[in-house]
Amino acid sequence: MNIVNLIGIALQALYRNKIRSFLTMLGIIIGVASVIAMLAIGEGSKKSIQEQVSGMGTNMITVIPGAQRRHGVSMGREGAQSLTFNDMYEIEKNSNSIMYLSPEVRGNGQVIFGTENEPSTIYGVNLDYLEIKKFTISSGRMFSEREILTSAKVCVIGKTVYDNIFGETNVDPIGKTIRFNNIPMTVIGVLNPKGLSTFGHDQDDILIAPYTTVQKRILAITHLHAIVVSAISEKHSAQVVEDIENTLRMTHRISKNDEDDFRIRSQEELIKSFTSISDVLTVLLAVIASISLLVGGIGIMNIMYVSVTERTREIGLRMAIGGKGRDILLQFLIEALLLSMIGGLLGIALGIGSTKLVHIFMQWPVYIQTEAVLLSFIICTAIGIFFGWYPAQKAAKLDPIDALRYE
Amino acid sequence: MKHIIQISDLHKEFHMGDITVHALRGVSMNISEGDFVSIMGTSGSGKSTMLNILGCLDKPTSGSYILNGLNMNERTNNELAELRNQQLGFVFQSYNLLPRTTAIENVELPLYYNSQVSAKERRERALYSLEMVGLADRIHHTPNQLSGGQQQRVAIARSLVNNPVVILADEATGNLDTRTSYEIMALFQKLNDDGKTIVFVTHEQDIAQFTKRSIVFRDGRIEKDIPVEKRDNAAKKLAEMPKEDNY
Ligand SMILES: Nc1ncnc2c1ncn2[C@@H]1O[C@H](COP(=O)(O)OP(=O)(O)O)[C@@H](O)[C@H]1O
Ligand SMILES: [Mg+2]
Numbered sequence: 001m002n003i004v005n006l007i008g009i010a011l012q013a014l015y016r017n018k019i020r021s022f023l024t025m026l027g028i029i030i031g032v033a034s035v036i037a038m039l040a041i042g043e044g045s046k047k048s049i050q051e052q053v054s055g056m057g058t059n060m061i062t063v064i065p066g067a068q069r070r071h072g073v074s075m076g077r078e079g080a081q082s083l084t085f086n087d088m089y090e091i092e093k094n095s096n097s098i099m100y101l102s103p104e105v106r107g108n109g110q111v112i113f114g115t116e117n118e119p120s121t122i123y124g125v126n127l128d129y130l131e132i133k134k135f136t137i138s139s140g141r142m143f144s145e146r147e148i149l150t151s152a153k154v155c156v157i158g159k160t161v162y163d164n165i166f167g168e169t170n171v172d173p174i175g176k177t178i179r180f181n182n183i184p185m186t187v188i189g190v191l192n193p194k195g196l197s198t199f200g201h202d203q204d205d206i207l208i209a210p211y212t213t214v215q216k217r218i219l220a221i222t223h224l225h226a227i228v229v230s231a232i233s234e235k236h237s238a239q240v241v242e243d244i245e246n247t248l249r250m251t252h253r254i255s256k257n258d259e260d261d262f263r264i265r266s267q268e269e270l271i272k273s274f275t276s277i278s279d280v281l282t283v284l285l286a287v288i289a290s291i292s293l294l295v296g297g298i299g300i301m302n303i304m305y306v307s308v309t310e311r312t313r314e315i316g317l318r319m320a321i322g323g324k325g326r327d328i329l330l331q332f333l334i335e336a337l338l339l340s341m342i343g344g345l346l347g348i349a350l351g352i353g354s355t356k357l358v359h360i361f362m363q364w365p366v367y368i369q370t371e372a373v374l375l376s377f378i379i380c381t382a383i384g385i386f387f388g389w390y391p392a393q394k395a396a397k398l399d400p401i402d403a404l405r406y407e
Numbered sequence: 408m409k410h411i412i413q414i415s416d417l418h419k420e421f422h423m424g425d426i427t428v429h430a431l432r433g434v435s436m437n438i439s440e441g442d443f444v445s446i447m448g449t450s451g452s453g454k455s456t457m458l459n460i461l462g463c464l465d466k467p468t469s470g471s472y473i474l475n476g477l478n479m480n481e482r483t484n485n486e487l488a489e490l491r492n493q494q495l496g497f498v499f500q501s502y503n504l505l506p507r508t509t510a511i512e513n514v515e516l517p518l519y520y521n522s523q524v525s526a527k528e529r530r531e532r533a534l535y536s537l538e539m540v541g542l543a544d545r546i547h548h549t550p551n552q553l554s555g556g557q558q559q560r561v562a563i564a565r566s567l568v569n570n571p572v573v574i575l576a577d578e579a580t581g582n583l584d585t586r587t588s589y590e591i592m593a594l595f596q597k598l599n600d601d602g603k604t605i606v607f608v609t610h611e612q613d614i615a616q617f618t619k620r621s622i623v624f625r626d627g628r629i630e631k632d633i634p635v636e637k638r639d640n641a642a643k644k645l646a647e648m649p650k651e652d653n654y
Contacts, residue, residue: 005519014505064624195610317503319465321522321565324485404503 001327003334010335024303025343026337028380032347033354035289035376036368042282042356044366049274059231059267060132061098061240063248065220081223082252082261088397089226090251095243097236103211104226107218109181111165111207122155122180122207124214125228127307135208140174141144141187148210151217158204159193173175183217188198192219214344237266260284293376296343297383304336304391313394316403329396334390337381344380410473411573411604412438412461416596419627423465430456431467432627436604438573443599445615445635446608448624452522454608455577457624462495462575463487473573492520496566498576498612501612502558504550510537511546514564521569536564540594573604580614586648592617593641604612617641 007156014021065082088103103122110117123129126148130136143154157165157173166173173187185207194203215221231240248254248262267301307317352368359366412512413617430453433435446454446621459465460472463479464487469550472479479547482490490498502515514533518524550558566574576595582590588611596617599605600610607618615621616639623631 001520002522009519012508162466313503314505316504317489318520319495320491320503321517322488322569323486324520326485327520401459404499407419 001323001330003330006330006334007338008329009331010338013311013335014338017307020303023338023341025346028293028340028343028383029294029296029347029350029393030303031289031296032344032376032380033351034292035286035379036348036351036373037355038285038289038356039282039364039372040351040368041364042240042278042285043357043372044364046275046278046282047367048365049278050271059237059243060235061229061232061237061264061266063087063227063229063244064225064263064265068234071211081221083224083226083227084222084269086397087248087251087333088224090247091227091229091244094242094247097232097239097243098229099232100131100230101350102126102129102132102228104129104222104228105211105214105219107181107214107220111161112177112179112182113165113176114169116165116168118161118204120164120180120207122211122214122218124211124218126211128230129208129228132228136192137189137195138192142185142189144212148212151212152210153183153217154188155172155185156191156206156211157178157187157208158191158206160202161207162190162206164209167366181218185209185213185356205379230346234268237268242267261336292381293383296380297340297387300336300384301340301387301391303339304332304388306397307335307390308332312398313404315398316400316406318402319398320404325396329392332392332395333385333388336392337384340380340388341377341382344377347380348377351376355361355379408439408442411439411440411442411475412436412606413471414461415471416479417457417460417472417594418468419453420468421463429627431460433470434627436622436629438604439602440572442542443522443595443605443617444607444622445610445618445620446606446622446624447610447615448630450610452624453626453627454610456627458575458577458606458608460571462464462497463491482612488520488587489511491612492517492624493569494572496569496571497575498559498566498574498579500561500578500581502550502555502562502582504558504561506551509547509549510542510553510561513550513561514568516565517569532568532570533564536568537561539567539598540564555583556590559583559591560594563591563598566589567598567603573606574598577608579607579613581611587646588614588625589641589645589648593645596641613639622626 003263034146063083068209085103088101092098092101100133102125105255107122109122111120127142130142137156140156142156143152147154155178162173166176167177173190176187177184178187179234191204191206191208195200211224229240229244231237244264245260254259254260318328326353352373355366358364415435417431417434418429421428421430432456440650446457448454456465461474463474463482474490475489479490505516511530511533514536515529518529518532522616534543534546537543540563542557542560543565545553545557550561552560559611580591592614595605595607599619605618609615616635616637618635619638621631621633621635622629632645
């Protein structure tokens with residue numbers, strides 16, 4: 001018997017037991033749909049982490065003070081004062097792979113304008129900072145080299161600070177004098193918003209001022225909290241990390257056997273560690289979903305066994321009128337395959353549909369991979385063959401006389 | 408006349424644990440083209456076993472069987488399936504129609520297993536077979552919409568559709584009332600008149616009276632093999648039946 005006829009017969013048999021066929025498929029439908037939805041959610045969160053982290057500047061490398069050792073005693077990292085402007089100068093001098101670099105000093109405090117009063121953080125940086133952090137000015141201007149040299153009391157404010165302080169009155173902030181920890185500062189620019197970071201941190205809750213101003217007038221310190229660097233390209237990141245390490249070990253006079261008293265964090269590393277977490281999560285979700293797919297397969301096997309038993313006389317008759325073992329095997333195998341493949345297709349539709357709904361109603365980031373869809377279809381086809389094989393084999397091995405006599 | 412079936416010294420044993428059942432103990436006979444043979448005998452005498460072997464559903468333990476000039480000994484299961492498909496027609500006591508499947512689809516079924524028959528030819532031959540059994544107006548009915556007699560007619564149409572050299576019927580009237588049985592026998596007589604060779608297992612003497620030759624089995628052997636004397640005509644007998652028996 002040819003395949004087209006066999007498919008016709010199998011479809012007829014499935015159609016004759018519509019409800020049972022559908023309930024059997026339901027296992028596969030739910031299995032495939034959950035595999036697709038889980039992978040889409042897992043992949044989506046991974047993608048969004050990647051995007052956000054690279055939005056912070058992919059080539060960005062941050063140097064922060066590490067645990068300091070004085071005479072063999074660890075001083076801890078908090079309050080470490082090992083990074084200086086001179087370090088930054090040396091780093092710039094000793095590496096060819098750096099595009100931008102900026103010092104960073106931070107201070108928390110209250111921002112006051114008129115009756116408005118909100119806590120925020122001021123960042124003391126240089127002109128390169130905007131490039132490194134991918135900030136852009138929406139109105140006004142960035143401060144100038146001259147303003148750095150003179151420790152001018154000027155600042156550029158983030159969108160959140162603007163909203164908090166000027167939002168209600170809707171006044172133009174440019175040229176207005178605000179107070180940060182009681183130090184009067186003139187607002188000269190407003191930043192374009194960047195939104196929340198991956199870690200839920202508001203990147204727009206920021207004031208940017210010349211590092212000299214923050215160092216001298218606000219914090220009264222001479223060291224730096226961090227040095228932020230941007231490599232010429234992603235490929236150069238590793239080189240820059242190495243250059244910084246060599247430079248700082250030299251300038252800090254760290255002997256061969258001693259640990260670094262600074263730490264270098266590259267964005268690349270950060271992406272890797274976060275995506276590896278979401279990879280684990282994706283695998284976990286996929287495993288759980290696959291189990292339901294497996295259960296669906298067992299459901300098919302169960303129904304096929306029932307079907308073979310129920311149709312024993314039909315099998316006997318088919319053999320009597322010329323059906324070979326192979327014809328009977330194929331008939332039932334195709335039936336199992338159709339159950340799993342139609343179930344698979346419906347599952348894909350349901351999976352994509354529910355993924356879209358999750359995206360629309362819960363705003364979760366999702367990403368449907370074509371490979372995942374194809375793979376789950378292939379897997380459920382394989383499940384059809386695997387779980388359909390034994391019942392089909394049982395049918396093919398029946399003795400026609402016994403089968404015809406079966407009550 | 409040409410022999411359709413030639414068997415000699417056929418034995419069949421069934422082994423059930425330590426016990427060996429001798430279902431056939433040396434059966435020899437020839438059935439020629441156009442014959443209408445009834446096989447009679449008590450229950451357990453080996454009638455069905457004989458018919459299953461004739462129908463290539465079972466293999467004899469020993470002895471030779473030649474069907475339409477083809478030696479049936481040492482055939483593979485696939486070869487036997489092909490022979491059943493192309494040389495033989497079966498009619499069973501319990502019809503064995505596929506449920507929820509129309510008459511015409513049931514009749515077409517054997518031709519599906521013959522790749523040489525096109526879809527168009529399949530349909531035409533099935534229609535022709537249904538016409539022969541007088542069910543041309545019932546082709547789209549499913550078994551549960553047909554009476555027992557009509558269902559058996561569909562089964563007979565199915566056995567005819569591949570144009571077999573012999574039709575094998577095992578207690579084909581066993582589930583039917585007298586009148587319907589006679590109608591079925593009238594159909595078989597008509598098919599036989601048209602040249603079909605028929606082997607008909609029954610345990611009812613009046614049914615055997617419609618055939619041409621009566622073979623009686625006893626304990627796995629042929630006890631009697633005689634031409635039917637004063638053969639009945641089923642169509643005539645039906646006409647004579649009292650009206651009250653009408654359904
Ligand atoms: N598959 C089988 N296994 C064991 N014994 C069988 C089998 N088929 C038939 N027999 C035995 O063979 C003998 C003949 O059976 P059968 O041909 O069915 O008789 P009939 O059809 O004349 O009533 C009986 O004794 C029966 O029990
Ligand atoms: Mg019997």
